[in-house]
Amino acid sequence: MTQISRHIHINGIVQGVGFRPFIYNLALAHQLNGWVRNSASGVDIEVTGEKADLDAFQSDIPRSAPPLAQIDSIEVEDIRPKTFETFKIIPSKDKSTDFIPVSPDVAICHDCQRELFDPQDRRYRYPFINCTNCGPRFTIIRDIPYDRPKTTMARFEMCQDCREEYENPRDRRFHAQPVACPVCGPQVWLELIPGIYHTEKDDAIKQARELLAKGKILAVKGLGGFHLVCDATNPQAIAQLRERKQRPHKPFALMAFDIDTIKKYAEVSPTAEELLRSPQAPIILMPKKPGTYIAEAVAPGQANLGFMLPYTPLHLLLLEKETGYPEVLVMTSGNLAEEPILRENDAARDKLSEIADVFLMHNRPIHRRIDDSVLTIMDDQPYLIRRARGYAPNPIRLKEPLPQVLAAGPQMKNTFCLTRDRYAFLSHYIGEMENWETYQDYQRAIHHYESLFRIQPKAIGYDLHPDYLSTKYALQRAEAEGLPAFAIQHHHAHLAAGMMEHGIAPGEQTAGLIFDGTGYGSDGTFWGGEVLIGNCENFQRLYYLKPVPLPGGEAAIRTPARMALSTLWAYGLPWGESLAPVNALSAKERSALRVQLEKGINSPLTSSMGRLFDAVSALIGVRERVTYEAQAAVELEALADEDELGYYPWRMDGNQIDVKPLLEGILTDLSEGRSRSIISGRFHNTIVGLCLELARRIKRKFEIHHLVLSGGVWQNQLLLEKTIDILNQNGYHPLIHRQMPPNDGCVAFGQAMITAYRYMKDKE
Ligand SMILES: [Zn+2]
Ligand SMILES: [Zn+2]
């Protein structure tokens, strides 16, 4: 039989996921000789064998690839026949302009979990056990190709046993870059006083557990940064954590050893269970069960609890089931308010010593910090709230190749986005760009992505808001590098993100119900309750909520009572003495507010839907002052009567949505003593009905059925579910975000799409 040879190039996430040993074993199974190697743009293979064997080998590649691999393309070329003695894995080739996507970090796999608790295993109770299918990736990579010297594991020299596993293509740790064992790898230790070593290894973990059981607060170094940890069933510990972290109400994330434990405290749907167990291991928001031991202070005023499973061996050891130890732990980001999660030992000692009683440290450096991802379930599918660990830096796949551009992103919930070929690298969650630390981290992260993925932006997109730090960064860079820069309206970016995520053609007119907090509008006012129609080039503002003053700007956002009174004032409605927002402010505050409104002092106008939710929440006495973003709206949703069928009227005034009849309806219900649950239910129904009417108008005018639902307000699950139902029932196609959050976490992606298409158009 004649032997033929082929060269095969595979693109996608094929490094650090056990791809080469998979190819090696597959080639042996098909009696092929040749080689496989990592290249900077994927994996290259050359094989020689009989045609039938080569064909079978090729078709087996996508069919039986390792679980973490993501193949984007396979290119095959017949080459002149070559003779090979065996099949080999050969060293990587690096071409500096090529790139491959990098795998996100992966939760500990079943095999490693089994070994972790097997007394016969040489890694028994070793908190850094990992293999080709699990463990740290993105957080330890300094550069590509993904090889040990280019990770933070470079400093740990492998022992003989580890090296044998690492070099054996038949071993499940073959070329697992973070491979380590108790002899050669990283270790944990405990510090009762920051900087002073107390005890190490298993003793450190055992003592940490005892301290947690006693109600102490621990700073625990994890995968992407530090967590602050305490017993979730201990109200004193939680009260102390809240006080020290100056975080009075914002919910804390929880971690339990297994699904059965989580089910004691939350309603876990089959989809939620699957996602909890997934390699991404995110935090899932699930309805909380009444009357459990979880302290109410974990998530005050919330209908949901956010749970995750242990995703590192260290977490498993901390939560191992044993009587006398907490079975659920609070695991909240180890940072000071709004600053990035801490990743370095010294910085953590310095900044967290006022909050944590004890430090559980380790010596595996974290190169790139990353927060835990958060999602809910919508229609049995994941719906992202925060996209970070496990998801980033996986790119969003595009329908057509785009030029290399950078989108600087918004101010709050910042992410940035870089494009290249058919990929959009939407960054992990960076956070609120309000302080120096976050801004520094942001710049470093952009630099890291650009070097990892070999991207040199040809154009930059940024938010229209002149004062955003991301805007400043974009303009400075554009000037320094002589790049074209495009200012992009915030809600236009939301619309573009929604349409491009769903593969709609960039030039196709699409409508969007963009219900958001506030974003800088093209007319200099603050938008946020917008019905837009447009594409990746431009847009028009079809309808919007009638603007009302935002008295004191930020002050109105922090104090929904001010927003409620401002809204009543704008619609010419009285501040009745019995109203909650009236009583929440002193007589002095109220008269100052009235003067401010009447004279228009520091009271920019806003059409924000988020602020309308705030106003209603305060108006009916749910929440008059907030301590975290969207608190008033979240609590309003949590107490809504979902079975309520009533709603309030509203009217269109030209292009403006006039909610005076709605406010009057609420005031009447309040005066008649209707419950807050019913009023909240009716308010939600009103907005749902409004969406249907807007959809009808858009269809009549433009024959458009697709409606993007984007903006932070769409985190409201009750509103989203009811809106999707009613739109579907009436023949419309709502498009909701699936690969990125509906909040400002999607804005950079939309900016990147608009930037790329405007840049291409300008070049024509
Ligand atoms: Zn593993
Ligand atoms: Zn070792």
Ligand SMILES: [Zn+2]
């Ligand atoms: Zn927004």
